[in-house]
Amino acid sequence: MFLIAGLGNPGANYRNTRHNAGFMLLDLLALRYKKGFGPGPLGSLTCRARIRGESVLLAKPQDYMNRSGETVREILRRFPIEFHEVLVAYDEYALPLGRIRLRRGGSAAGHNGMQSVIDTLGTDRIPRLRIGIAGDQEVYDRSRFVLSDFEEDEEDILEEVLQRSLEAVEVFVSQGLERAMSMFNREQLKIEPDER
Numbered sequence: 001m002f003l004i005a006g007l008g009n010p011g012a013n014y015r016n017t018r019h020n021a022g023f024m025l026l027d028l029l030a031l032r033y034k035k036g037f038g039p040g041p042l043g044s045l046t047c048r049a050r051i052r053g054e055s056v057l058l059a060k061p062q063d064y065m066n067r068s069g070e071t072v073r074e075i076l077r078r079f080p081i082e083f084h085e086v087l088v089a090y091d092e093y094a095l096p097l098g099r100i101r102l103r104r105g106g107s108a109a110g111h112n113g114m115q116s117v118i119d120t121l122g123t124d125r126i127p128r129l130r131i132g133i134a135g136d137q138e139v140y141d142r143s144r145f146v147l148s149d150f151e152e153d154e155e156d157i158l159e160e161v162l163q164r165s166l167e168a169v170e171v172f173v174s175q176g177l178e179r180a181m182s183m184f185n186r187e188q189l190k191i192e193p194d195e196r
Helices: 018-032 065-078 112-121 142-146 152-175 177-184
Strands: 002-006 045-051 054-060 086-096 100-103 128-134
Touching: 002 018, 002 065, 002 152, 018 045, 018 054, 018 086, 018 128, 018 142, 018 152, 045 152, 054 065, 054 152, 065 086, 065 112, 086 100, 086 112, 086 142, 086 152, 100 152, 100 177, 128 152, 152 177
Parallel strands: 002 054, 002 086, 086 128
Antiparallel strands: 045 054, 100 128
């Protein structure tokens, strides 16, 4: 069994913000596999799906970002899921919009949600899918930027990158992390100059 945990902030005010890219991916996965989210551990929203023949639990923690790890820990306590069968999906300020990167583990690089997962589980060896959110604009306030909505001219590339992220999840589940890394880590979706 696999766990795909998407990180974000609950509430309508945050729904379309950059910081909620993880939630956006989980919503797309649920739509793709015709599933609806219901109540899960610690107030999270979860659903089960069969993805390429594998049993997968999709989870959106409903605490704020810096407490996401508590939900992940509780799910792992309740279900027979090993650390290597977990994939945490979240926004990455250090990557440009149009780029995703899968990693076996490592630091949270300043992401409070991923840091919570690492701290709560007591290990940084947690596979993760980082979804780039950086645009072309110069950013003076990082906190305000990640909590801002995507710009209208970014919506097409966001849709594409979320679709590629969905495909990366499918490969992770069916063929493993190494295969997913080799297929998706080098790819950058192209944004034509006249589209920006």
